Amino acid sequence: MNELLDLSLVDWSRAQFALTAMYHWLFVPLTLGITFILAIMETIYVKTGNPEWKKITKFWMKVFGINFAIGVATGIILEFEFGTNWSNYSWFVGDIFGAPLAIEGIMAFFMESTFIAVMFFGWGKVSKRFHLVSTWLTALGANLSALWILVANGWMQFPVGMQFNPDTARNEMVNFWDVxxxxxxxxxFLHTIFSGFELASIFVIGISAWYLLKKREVIFARKSILVAAVFGLISSVFVIGFGHASTQQVAYHQPMKLAAMEGLYEGQNGPGLIAMGVLSTKKTDPEYKQLKDFLFRVEIPKGLSVLAYLNTTQFMPGIKDLLDGNSEHNILSAPEKIARGKMAIQLLKDYKMAKDDGNAEEASTLRAKFMSDDFQKNYFKYFGYGYIKNPTDLIPDIPMVFYSFRIMVMLGTYFVFFFIFTLLWLTRGTLEKKKWFLRLALITMPLAYLASMSGWILAEVGxxxxxxxxxxxxxxxxSQIGVSAVQVTFWLFAFVFTLLLIAEVKIMTKQIKIGPKDGGH
Amino acid sequence: MRILKKIVHFYYEGFRQMTWGKSLWVIILVKLFVMFFVLKLFFFPDLLKQNFKTDKQRSEHVIENLTNIK
Structure with a gap:
């Protein structure tokens, strides 16, 4: 299997997937959040009958429309890549991945295409209430689409509810609810969508702040900021809560990721949480060149133990425990897992050979062994380790994971204060006078995207x-394809997506400069 | 039938009265064309579907890939 040795193919394929996913994700979180924001605005319009709220709703609907139109279908390219660049993977995941994606496709198409049309074409043609219901259903539909994608992603991080079939080399879903x-x-899912709500709230506040700086559309801007700041503040509380829940899951199911994001090399009871730190280039151990020392770190005592396990004494394995094993805490060593993985792969190979040779009796015996509970729990569970050449290959890129986690958390904390002060000064009527804060609101918009991307880098690189x-x-x-083919499509995507991004920014900037007018669509 | 006519009319009128949205539709259509008629056709074939006729052959190919480690 030549491609196992060809790291440049793996790296280029990963780079291509990362590029596509990150460009796709530039559009998604704004859609997730702004649909709910404009649904709230329209609800206020329907309740109060105040035409100012209709004007506000229609403007943000326009912004949503631009973002949706440019971003729509960019995610389909990821599915193309599954079939071409990741064919072994796409076959191996079987219907586990296929079912959620199919549901997502059908739901997204019917819900979004139907109700988005009513949202844009329906003003004055359908009743106010029917229009409002359509707006809420668009928001719901967009977020339900995200649900199925994140269910599939969640399964990749923690595969459950399936059974591997050695005859087809596919995972078959045995319990939909477990998945x-x-x-x-x-x-x-919840951490991701609430972070999308937060990003959209910051976006609305940032654009509204620009109007306030220009002394234009002041009432429009103030009302928009009010809705976005309240929505953003509530969302940010949920982002923190579900972020904490996500960390707990990482601690249980992906301890290596947690150890890398905390720079925890040796296991500890009740480890502290590194609030801030800078990694040096100095190695801490000649055996593990990836484990770099810290130039400095500010640690919250017992913080990590509390964050991950809600107690102050929990043992948390470090990277070395996960590689060398720790019998006291029942942690198998990486070489042991690799050996078990190789045995699982060998048994699959032997079974196939017995079948190919027409040796039905041996094939039946081998299949029974492969499917036995003992083999599934103690050997197939480590199937993937059989491909690992060196235990240190199991360590993710520590600096990337460590810093992306801190960027996400620090910005997330900043956003909470940002919403609080926005709301405070808005209600006191002093927001327009604080030019520095309005400028800060503009700068905060790209920071929201940075936090969102950092979250994905942490999840996927980790x-x-x-x-x-x-x-x-x-x-x-x-897949076994030429590296040059992947390189060509990488640059092609970089070009096409950059064009789309420029188009989005240009069209959106033009419409923002025109401002909210009670015009067409 | 009357409802269907109403729905068609609703969409027809919606698209006809479109102002700034027209440029977005141009972008959407160009993008879909590039995606499905350029990228999918020339750059992103489904390798297993293209190279093998049956699911059995696809399974055997993947098992071969997964079990032959150098």
């Missing part, structure tokens, strides 16, 4: 080398 209600999937946790590493998931 759908997996704690990893639910906490990930789970490396796995595509499916413990079952399939990236090197085994990739």
């Amino acid at each position: 759908f209600l997996s704690p990893v999937a639910t906490s990930k 789970r490396q080398p796995w595509v499916i946790q413990d079952l399939l590493p990236t090197v085994a998931a990739v």
Whole structure:
């Protein structure tokens, strides 16, 4: 299997997928949040009958429309890449991934296309209430689409509810509810959508702040900020809550990711949380070159133990415990897991050979062994480790994971204060006078995108080398295609997506400069 | 039938009266064309569907890939 050795193919394929996913994600969180914001605005319009709220709703609907039109279908390219660049993976995941994505496609198409049309074309043609219901259903539909994608992603981080079929090499869903209600999937979904709500709130406040700086559309801007700041503040509380729940899931199911994001090299009882720190280039151990020392760190005592396990004494394995094993805490060493993974792969190979040779009796015996509870729990569970050449390959990129976590958390904390002060000064009537804060609101818009991207970098880089946790590493998931083909499409995507982004920014800027007018669509 | 006519009329009128949204539709259509008629056709074939006729052959190919580690 040549591609297992060809790291440049793996790296380029990963870079291509990351590029596509990150560009796609530039559009998604704004859609997730702004649909609810404009649904709230329209509800106020329907309740009060105040035409100012209709004007406000229509303006933000226009912003949503631009973002939706430019971003729509950019995620489909990821599905193209599954079939071309990740064919082993896409076959291996079987209907686990197919079912949620199919539901997402159908739901997104019917819900969004129907109700978005009513939202834009329906003013004055359908009743106010029917229009309002359509706006809420658009918001709901957009967020339900995200649900299915994140269920699929959650399964990759914590594969449950399936059974691997050695005849087809596919995972078959045996319990839909285990997949759908997996704690990893639910906490990930809720953390992600509330962060989208937060981003959209910051976006609305930032654009409104620009109007205030220009002394234009003051009433429009103040009302928009009021809705967005309240919505953003409530959302930010949920972001923190579900972020905490996500960390707990990482502690239980992806301890290596947690150890990397905390720079925890040696296991400890009640470890502290590094609030701030800078990694040096100095190695801490010649055996593990990835483990770099800290130039400095500010630690909250017992913080990590409380964050992950809600107690102050919990033992948390460090990277070395996870690689060398720790018998006191029942942690298998990486070499032991690799050996078990190789045995699982060998048994699959032997079974296939017995079938190919027409040796039905041996094939039946081997299949029974493969499917036995003992083998599934103690060997197939480590299937993916069989592809790992060196235990240190199990360590994700520590600086990338460490810093992305801190950027996300620090910005998330800043956003809470940002919403509080926005609301405070808005209600006191002093917001327009604080030019520095209005300018800060403009700067905060790209910071919201940075926080959102950092979250995804943490989630996806942090789970490396796995595509499916413990079952399939990236090197085994990739297709045997030429590196040059991947490089060509990488640059092609970079070009096309950059064009789309420029188009989005230009069209949106033009419409923002025109401002809220009670015009067409 | 009357409801269907109403729905068609609703969409027809909506698109006809479109102002700034027209440029967005141009972008959407160009994007979909590039995605499905350029990228999908020339750059992103489904390798397993393209190279193998049956699911059995696809399974065997993937098992071969997964079990032959150098």
